[in-house]
Amino acid sequence: MKHTVVAWMEDRPGVLTRVASLFRRRGFNIESLAVGHSETPGISRMTFVVDGDERMVDQAVKQLEKQIDVTRVEDVTDKPVVVRELALVRVQTTTQTRAEIMQIVDIYRAQIVDVALDSLIIQAVGTEDRVDSLLELLNHYGIREMVRTGRVAITRGRATLQSAPANGTVVKRNGRKMGI
Amino acid sequence: MERTGAQIVWETILKEGIDVVFGYPGGAILPTYDAMPAYPIRHVLVRHEQAAAHMAEGWARATGKVGVCIATSGPGATNLVTGLANAMMDSIPVVAITGQVATSLLGGDAFQETDVTGVTLPITKYNYLITDINDLPEAMAEAFYIARTGRPGPVLVDICKDVQTAKIDWHYPEKLTRPGLVKPLRQEANAVAAATELINGASRPLILAGHGVQMGGAQAELVELAERAQIPVVTTLLGLGVIPEQHPLSLGMGGMHGEAATNHAVQECDVLIAVGMRFDDRITGRLDRFAPKAKVIHFELDPSEVGKNVRPTVTVLGDCKQTLGEVLPGIQPRTHEEWLATVRGWQDTTYASDIANQEVDELIPPFVMRQLWHATQGDCLVVTDVGQHQMWEAQYFTHMRPGQLLTSGGLGTMGFGLPAAIGAKMGKPEEIVWAIVGDGGFQMTLQELATIVQEKVAVKIGIINNGFLGMVRQWQQLFYEKRYAGTPMLSPDYMKLAEAYGIPSERVTKNEDVAPAIQRANAYDGPYLVEFRVKEEVNVYPMVAPGAAVGDMIRRPGPAIVQGYSGVQPSW
Numbered sequence: 001m002k003h004t005v006v007a008w009m010e011d012r013p014g015v016l017t018r019v020a021s022l023f024r025r026r027g028f029n030i031e032s033l034a035v036g037h038s039e040t041p042g043i044s045r046m047t048f049v050v051d052g053d054e055r056m057v058d059q060a061v062k063q064l065e066k067q068i069d070v071t072r073v074e075d076v077t078d079k080p081v082v083v084r085e086l087a088l089v090r091v092q093t094t095t096q097t098r099a100e101i102m103q104i105v106d107i108y109r110a111q112i113v114d115v116a117l118d119s120l121i122i123q124a125v126g127t128e129d130r131v132d133s134l135l136e137l138l139n140h141y142g143i144r145e146m147v148r149t150g151r152v153a154i155t156r157g158r159a160t161l162q163s164a165p166a167n168g169t170v171v172k173r174n175g176r177k178m179g180i
Numbered sequence: 181m182e183r184t185g186a187q188i189v190w191e192t193i194l195k196e197g198i199d200v201v202f203g204y205p206g207g208a209i210l211p212t213y214d215a216m217p218a219y220p221i222r223h224v225l226v227r228h229e230q231a232a233a234h235m236a237e238g239w240a241r242a243t244g245k246v247g248v249c250i251a252t253s254g255p256g257a258t259n260l261v262t263g264l265a266n267a268m269m270d271s272i273p274v275v276a277i278t279g280q281v282a283t284s285l286l287g288g289d290a291f292q293e294t295d296v297t298g299v300t301l302p303i304t305k306y307n308y309l310i311t312d313i314n315d316l317p318e319a320m321a322e323a324f325y326i327a328r329t330g331r332p333g334p335v336l337v338d339i340c341k342d343v344q345t346a347k348i349d350w351h352y353p354e355k356l357t358r359p360g361l362v363k364p365l366r367q368e369a370n371a372v373a374a375a376t377e378l379i380n381g382a383s384r385p386l387i388l389a390g391h392g393v394q395m396g397g398a399q400a401e402l403v404e405l406a407e408r409a410q411i412p413v414v415t416t417l418l419g420l421g422v423i424p425e426q427h428p429l430s431l432g433m434g435g436m437h438g439e440a441a442t443n444h445a446v447q448e449c450d451v452l453i454a455v456g457m458r459f460d461d462r463i464t465g466r467l468d469r470f471a472p473k474a475k476v477i478h479f480e481l482d483p484s485e486v487g488k489n490v491r492p493t494v495t496v497l498g499d500c501k502q503t504l505g506e507v508l509p510g511i512q513p514r515t516h517e518e519w520l521a522t523v524r525g526w527q528d529t530t531y532a533s534d535i536a537n538q539e540v541d542e543l544i545p546p547f548v549m550r551q552l553w554h555a556t557q558g559d560c561l562v563v564t565d566v567g568q569h570q571m572w573e574a575q576y577f578t579h580m581r582p583g584q585l586l587t588s589g590g591l592g593t594m595g596f597g598l599p600a601a602i603g604a605k606m607g608k609p610e611e612i613v614w615a616i617v618g619d620g621g622f623q624m625t626l627q628e629l630a631t632i633v634q635e636k637v638a639v640k641i642g643i644i645n646n647g648f649l650g651m652v653r654q655w656q657q658l659f660y661e662k663r664y665a666g667t668p669m670l671s672p673d674y675m676k677l678a679e680a681y682g683i684p685s686e687r688v689t690k691n692e693d694v695a696p697a698i699q700r701a702n703a704y705d706g707p708y709l710v711e712f713r714v715k716e717e718v719n720v721y722p723m724v725a726p727g728a729a730v731g732d733m734i735r736r737p738g739p740a741i742v743q744g745y746s747g748v749q750p751s752w
Binding site: 009010013014017018021022025043055058059062063065066067068069070071 | 297298301302305306309326358359360361363482483484486487488491
């Protein structure tokens with residue numbers, strides 16, 4: 001089963017290598033990985049999708065949590081979350097197909113961000129399923145180039161998922177504190 | 181106070197209460213060495229950096245403090261790798277300081293430049309590349325904190341040469357502020373209660389105790405739990421001694437070379453109380469047939485070890501001294517007469533079939549281990565290398581206290597024995613320290629004989645020389661139809677070798693000479709080497725073949741091989 005996991009980590013040199021090395025060594029199947037700034041300066045937020053059984057996902061979370069650079073890890077698969085992915089696609093066009101493609105883009109609430117004589121660049125934002133289905137349609141016209149960001153996730157409603165405070169004081173969550 | 185980077189390194193080491201470091205100088209670490217004589221720190225010059233790491237491990241295991249090793253860039257640092265990997269597997273607190281080329285040269289394939297943080301990334305708990313003097317004070321303080329806190333492990337600090345000479349206004353960082361240094365445990369709310377209930381309701385309980393009990397200092401709690409509810413105790417290799425092996429409830433080491441009675445107990449128990457151990461394949465055998473009748477309670481500090489190999493029914497996270505202490509008040513006294521009688525029955529059967537009427541006609545390694553125990557009254561530290569002799573030590577030396585055996589468990593590092601014994605002896609000079617090594621492992625790091633002499637370390641060396649890489653040969657005999665490819669091994673004349681280094685030595689070939697030789701070594705005020713020329717082609721039994729269930733043991737073939745288990749040792 002695919003799990004969406006969010007991890008917060010200090011923005012330090014080598015932190016991505018560390019995480020990538022861990023995933024490789026332990027044989028975790030990582031489907032996608034997106035990383036960028038979080039709301040806390042100095043803390044990056046990573047969303048990744050791991051495909052595996054309970055044991056693999058549990059290990060991925062725990063092994064990641066053990067890293068010194070990592071401040072927090074949450075498996076958000078069963079939580080109410082907004083999940084999005086962004087894709088940029090260059091589609092081949094002719095005068096005959098352009099209007100048709102623009103209609104499809106409209107239906108999917110995607111955007112055309114660049115136009116050339118024989119192609120369009122389309123920006124699509126949505127769940128992976130939605131992006132997949134748009135791409136399937138566009139493929140019919142000929143996709144010349146494509147880039148996808150991978151999944152990012154944030155919890156819905158009032159529940160916030162924040163990085164652990166960066167000042168070193170640790171919130172005690174249902175249990176005692178431990179050194180790593 | 182204005183300090184150079186080099187001075188900050190030494191000041192931090194002093195602040196940690198460490199007075200010995202093991203190292204080897206070179207170009208990129210020279211500024212740090214240059215600053216060293218101003219500090220009351222003893223530097224032990226090794227003959228190969230691998231030995232520096234192993235000595236730091238031996239010292240750390242013997243003292244409970246963080247061991248420090250130091251090396252230069254490039255080959256100096258890469259030679260530390262085996263030791264760091266060993267410390268990672270066996271959770272030994274070690275800080276490695278390595279020099280790195282100057283920041284201006286970094287990344288340009290400069291002379292003796294290696295990406296050391298890259299190389300050691302998966303085999304250290306954490307590592308640092310310091311390119312800015314302002315990062316050094318925190319990094320040094322954190323390195324020691326990380327190495328010794330939680331589940332201990334190795335930390336490497338790679339310091340560019342120009343950072344070692346740069347100056348800043350330094351003060352020791354009393355508070356560490358990085359958010360990832362302390363993490364909350366996701367403890368189940370009723371973990372302690374659930375564990376207590378399971379233990380109280382067990383009819384065939386068994387404790388499986390590991391290295392974590394020793395590191396957590398939880399021996400007293402463990403023994404109290406065992407005694408109050410009359411629960412027999414099996415240990416891992418690194419857990420030997422956490423319960424005195426002469427204790428009536430001690431069953432000794434389990435697993436691949438565990439006694440038959442011990443492994444039967446594991447397979448038949450209904451509640452397995454695992455404390456401070458990680459279900460290594462050497463203890464579980466075939467995983468899906470391990471302890472098939474048992475519900476497992478796992479007391480563990482490192483959450484990532486829980487459910488990794490064995491999925492427990494109840495998990496109690498945290499320092500086992502604390503968690504066992506929380507469980508103890510709820511434990512009801514029990515006698516478990518029926519269960520203990522069954523276990524004793526297995527022990528008696530093993531004794532009758534395998535130990536009684538055994539003769540020791542030739543010099544065999546188990547006899548040497550037994551005599552070592554007799555000659556020291558069990559009061560010494562034994563540091564082994566890896567292989568058959570290591571297993572025989574585990575089986576035949578009756579460990580009476582935690583930390584009495586120092587050995588390479590998880591990584592199985594040949595060459596560990598001699599340097600680790602040097603480190604242990606320097607950490608505990610009042611103890612008799614025996615390095616028990618095979619002819620294979622000894623020849624991997626025997627260059628450290630010079631270190632022993634130069635530093636006047638009174639370590640006793642016992643070489644179990646059987647002319648083979650014994651454990652590999654045993655596997656070839658059992659699983660590769662006796663095709664001894666690459667295992668027959670020539671040794672130098674060890675007495676001449678010892679003489680060349682100025683170390684007194686003797687060679688033992690007969691049973692009756694074993695005890696006197698060990699006594700002479702013990703009585704001698706200085707290092708001493710004894711070569712035991714033992715019978716070749718002796719196997720370690722029992723043995724669980726790789727891939728077999730832990731209850732399916734290859735038993736000893738006949739009376740030629742002598743065997744015993746803790747508590748019921750042979751008469752010799």
